[in-house]
Amino acid sequence: xxxxxxxxxxxxxxxxxxxxxxxxxxxxxxxxxxxxxxxxxxxxxxxxxxxxxxxxxxxxxxxxxxxxxxxxxxxxxxxxxxxxxxxxxxxxxxxxxxxxxxxxxxxxxxxxxxxxxxxxxxxxxxxxxxxxxxxxxxxxxxxxxxxxxxxxxxxxxxxxxxxxxxxxxxxxxxxxxxxxxxxxxxxxxxxxxxxxxxxxxxxxxxxxxxxxxxxxxxxxxxxxxxxxxxxxxxxxxxxxxxxxxxxxxxxxxxxxxxxxxxxxxxxxxxxxxxxxxxxxxxxxxxxxxxxxxxxxxxxxxxxxxxxxxxxxxxxxxxxxxxxxxxxxxxxxxxxxxxxxxxxxxxxxxxxxxxxxxxxxxxxxxxxxxxxxxxxxxxxxxxxxxxxxxxxxxxxxxxxxxxxxxxxxxxxxxxxxxxxxxxxxxxxxxxxxxxxxxxxxxxxxxxxxxxxxxxxxxxxxxx
Amino acid sequence: xxxxxxxxxxxxxxxxxxxxxxxxxxxxxxxxxxxxxxxxxxxxxxxxxxxxxxxxxxxxxxxxxxxxxxxxxxxxxxxxxxxxxxxxxxxxxxxxxxxxxxxxxxxxxxxxxxxxxxxxxxxxxxxxxxxxxxxxxxxxxxxxxxxxxxxxxxxxxxxxxxxxxxxxxxxxxxxxxxxxxxxxxxxxxxxxxxxxxxxxxxxxxxxxxxxxxxxxxxxxxxxxxxxxxxxxxxxxxxxxxxxxxxxxxxxxxxxxxxxxxxxxxxxxxxxxxxxxxxxxxxxxxxxxxxxxxxxxxxxxxxxxxxxxxxxxxxxxxxxxxxxxxxxxxxxx
Ligand code: HDD
Ligand code: HEM
Ligand code: HEM
Numbered sequence: 161x162x163x164x165x166x167x168x169x170x171x172x173x174x175x176x177x178x179x180x181x182x183x184x185x186x187x188x189x190x191x192x193x194x195x196x197x198x199x200x201x202x203x204x205x206x207x208x209x210x211x212x213x214x215x216x217x218x219x220x221x222x223x224x225x226x227x228x229x230x231x232x233x234x235x236x237x238x239x240x241x242x243x244x245x246x247x248x249x250x251x252x253x254x255x256x257x258x259x260x261x262x263x264x265x266x267x268x269x270x271x272x273x274x275x276x277x278x279x280x281x282x283x284x285x286x287x288x289x290x291x292x293x294x295x296x297x298x299x300x301x302x303x304x305x306x307x308x309x310x311x312x313x314x315x316x317x318x319x320x321x322x323x324x325x326x327x328x329x330x331x332x333x334x335x336x337x338x339x340x341x342x343x344x345x346x347x348x349x350x351x352x353x354x355x356x357x358x359x360x361x362x363x364x365x366x367x368x369x370x371x372x373x374x375x376x377x378x379x380x381x382x383x384x385x386x387x388x389x390x391x392x393x394x395x396x397x398x399x400x401x402x403x404x405x406x407x408x409x410x411x412x413x414x415x416x417x418x419x420x421x422x423x424x425x426x427x428x429x430x431x432x433x434x435x436x437x438x439x440x441x442x443x444x445x446x447x448x449x450x451x452x453x454x455x456x457x458x459x460x461x462x463x464x465x466x467x468x469x470x471x472x473x474x475x476x477x478x479x480x481x482x483x484x485x486x487x488x489x490x491x492x493x494x495x496x497x498x499x500x501x502x503x504x505x506x507x508x509x510x511x512x513x514x515x516x517x518x519x520x521x522x523x524x525x526x527x528x529x530x531x532x533x534x535x536x537x538x539x540x541x542x543x544x545x546x547x548x549x550x551x552x553x554x555x556x557x558x559x560x561x562x563x564x565x566x567x568x569x570x571x572x573x574x575x576x577x578x579x580x581x582x583x584x585x586x587x588x589x590x591x592x593x594x595x596x597x598x599x600x601x602x603x604x605x606x607x608x609x610x611x612x613x614x615x616x617x618x619x620x621x622x
Numbered sequence: 623x624x625x626x627x628x629x630x631x632x633x634x635x636x637x638x639x640x641x642x643x644x645x646x647x648x649x650x651x652x653x654x655x656x657x658x659x660x661x662x663x664x665x666x667x668x669x670x671x672x673x674x675x676x677x678x679x680x681x682x683x684x685x686x687x688x689x690x691x692x693x694x695x696x697x698x699x700x701x702x703x704x705x706x707x708x709x710x711x712x713x714x715x716x717x718x719x720x721x722x723x724x725x726x727x728x729x730x731x732x733x734x735x736x737x738x739x740x741x742x743x744x745x746x747x748x749x750x751x752x753x754x755x756x757x758x759x760x761x762x763x764x765x766x767x768x769x770x771x772x773x774x775x776x777x778x779x780x781x782x783x784x785x786x787x788x789x790x791x792x793x794x795x796x797x798x799x800x801x802x803x804x805x806x807x808x809x810x811x812x813x814x815x816x817x818x819x820x821x822x823x824x825x826x827x828x829x830x831x832x833x834x835x836x837x838x839x840x841x842x843x844x845x846x847x848x849x850x851x852x853x854x855x856x857x858x859x860x861x862x863x864x865x866x867x868x869x870x871x872x873x874x875x876x877x878x879x880x881x882x883x884x885x886x887x888x889x890x891x892x893x894x895x896x897x898x899x900x901x902x903x904x905x906x907x908x909x910x911x912x913x914x915x916x917x918x919x920x921x922x923x924x925x926x927x928x929x930x931x932x933x934x935x936x937x938x939x940x941x942x943x944x945x946x947x948x949x950x951x952x953x954x
Contacts, residue, residue, distance in 0.1 A: 223726070226678075230717055237714060266682050274674070569707055577715075580719075
């Protein structure tokens with residue numbers, strides 16, 4: 161029984177660590193490109209507002225990046241400390257992918273970050289712009305490699321088993337595995353949306369504090385428009401992602417839809433309480449046949465049900481239903497909210513302009529500043545819990561990979577991590593709002609408080 | 623094409639190289655953090671400024687090292703890290719605190735700055751101590767007997783002092799004025815830690831196993847090995863002598879202690895690598911038993927050979943851009 165507890169605790173610990181980690185890359189991946197955009201606008205127009213926008217957001221970037229890096233290091237040790245079976249079994253595939261991430265992405269980011277942050281007055285302008293671009297490229301490369309690995313864990317191919325160990329046979333097939341394009345696309349868009357709402361939300365907060373500077377008005381506009389453009393694409397991409405999953409992991413889609421029996425005319429459930437013991441849902445509210453229409457483009461389309469994934473011996477080979485069902489609804493719900501918010505915003509901007517935005521709308525947008533995080537986490541929970549009981553679909557089960565570390569030890573570290581993470585998330589959100597308030601008061605950011613290390617703001621060097 | 627290559631050996635060498643680079647580079651970052659309590663608030667800003675543009679890239683060598691261990695020697699990776707479960711957790715929490723404190727201390731409201739300074743110090747200290755502890759335990763063969771844990775606690779302290787020493791020599795090179803004078807004093811104190819630490823490890827290592835004992839004191843070997851202690855002794859003497867005279871007019875020789883300490887770290891590392899080869903889990907698993915499939919190693923090797931020189935080149939570029947005495951870090 162001891163190993164059972166270790167398994168459960170290790171899963172919670174892994175889930176907690178990756179959830180914490182993903183928050184920050186989600187922001188840096190897209191924020192890097194947004195910074196490059198600000199920088200290029202400044203180079204082209206010489207308008208100070210773009211420099212100010214760059215100056216403010218590069219600080220958010222630096223802070224976010226540091227959190228991304230330290231939590232990422234925790235991730236790389238997790239494999240060894242908690243999941244030795246993972247590397248022993250699929251190391252021949254996972255290893256090279258992780259190695260390429262370190263070699264092509266991490267060093268690129270880390271080195272040019274120094275130049276991007278502190279080098280503007282030491283290097284020519286073009287080199288600083290290049291460094292900004294390379295950092296953005298590096299974060300995107302990180303996302304690429306790690307999502308290749310993650311997608312391969314969902315839809316493995318290009319390998320063969322020898323004595324229970326996975327050996328790579330076709331790297332092309334491994335990298336371009338069937339779910340990779342959808343997962344990468346959907347994740348990059350998620351990052352774009354998270355940043356769009358962060359930009360709009362923090363700028364809305366500053367507008368509410370009567371900061372009417374040209375740079376805030378521009379970043380607000382950029383945020384709202386970016387959100388309005390990306391969200392329909394994201395919904396479309398999400399739909400395609402779901403169809404791809406239906407093909408490769410039907411049990412996951414069955415759990416997402418809360419559908420127990422393979423049948424036609426499956427309703428799209430808006431609310432239900434899935435009950436795995438009774439193998440049915442309580443209090444269903446749904447739109448008739450809509451799930452069949454979405455998934456099969458036909459009201460009578462047959463959609464696979466969860467009961468198909470119980471073996472004759474009664475072993476359950478589908479994921480836990482309720483968490484998948486609910487996290488999927490949270491993600492889609494936030495997506496719909498984003499659609500509403502950004503299109504309303506775009507409409508208002510078009511009819512009234514930034515200065516006449518209703519206060520209610522600004523309050524709403526500042527409330528949504530971190531909404532991308534919620535959708536992203538919910539989406540990942542759908543994906544990852546939806547893969548259970550497998551770690552690598554059809555190849556390696558989660559319980560086969562866990563380390564034989566005593567449960568109390570895992571519990572101790574888990575509690576410590578949770579405490580550190582909770583503290584850091586609060587500090588992070590607090591400091592960003594503090595920076596916004598300070599900037600809104602018109603204080604040039606670090607209104608020299610003898611802060612030398614890592615801080616300063618004045619006229620951009622070029 | 624790669625069939626004739628000794629891939630496990632090549633990867634062991636790459637792994638060793640990245641651990642060594644990590645220990646030197648992040649060693650001085652951590653050392654600067656460990657010295658924090660001894661410095662005034664103004665000095666602290668300069669100290670952080672001296673490592674601000676580099677620390678992230680320096681830490682990435684640890685990620686590369688753990689990555690190489692993981693990809694090239696998956697079996698050893700699991701065996702080592704599950705044995706070191708708790709110290710690894712301490713180190714990770716330390717690295718987290720240290721890394722975020724860099725940013726928070728400059729961005730949080732001023733009244734929180736002291737607390738983040740504390741986090742910076744605590745994080746660096748936890749990292750140094752836990753790495754030293756792991757080093758000691760690794761030398762002792764990764765088992766938890768009282769005697770082994772006791773030895774590991776000693777190496778924990780010595781490695782921490784050694785980090786603070788290399789950090790102080792870095793500050794001699796990168797700062798000026800009163801802070802530089804203080805850094806010289808710190809180095810004078812720290813060199814004891816290095817000498818005692820290297821001494822303790824050298825005394826203990828040969829007694830870990832008969833195999834290592836023979837490797838050290840067998841007849842021709844002892845002759846090949848003798849340059850290691852001799853050179854180390856010379857370097858310690860050189861540092862000692864220079865430290866008594868620094869800082870000198872025109873800032874001459876300010877780089878010597880730092881350069882000499884790097885050489886010292888390299889020698890110490892070489893001695894250890896010699897003793898443990900070909901084992902990756904001491905006295906239990908050799909690099910040949912632990913290595914991944916050759917096809918997978920080959921594909922990483924190709925990338926490594928192309929990318930590693932590039933990484934080195936742009937790292938050097940970065941050190942060159944931020945050469946000279948540390949100036950306040952500015953985002954403009
Ligand atoms: C801002 C974030 C965000 C938003 C608004 C949405 N998603 Fe999403 N979704 C993600 C962020 C995300 C994610 C966190 O990035 C996931 C986890 C893994 C992945 O590739 O993307 C994800 C996974 C994910 C999956 C799981 C696929 C699998 O694992 O097999 C499906 C089916 C969808 N999404 C579908 C949608 C639909 C139909 C949306 C319409 C509103 C939607 N997503 C909005
Ligand atoms: C792209 C890289 C990723 C890899 C390689 C990866 C790998 C893994 C592994 C090894 C497990 C098994 C451990 C377990 O069952 O808990 C797991 C589960 C899990 N992962 Fe991921 N993951 C990735 C991304 C994410 C992200 C970004 C999130 C969330 C934000 C996430 C959330 C989870 C959760 C919640 C579980 C637990 C599922 C369960 O045990 O029921 N994963 N993942
Ligand atoms: C098991 C999974 C993961 C591991 C082992 C891991 C590991 C790491 C490590 C070690 C770093 C620090 C790199 C440095 O020193 O600069 C890092 C940063 C980063 N990771 Fe992850 N990571 C994982 C999951 C993910 C996922 C799911 C994504 C995004 C889709 C992601 C995207 C990034 C990005 C963009 C960075 C750059 C730093 C930043 O922007 O904050 N990682 N990761």
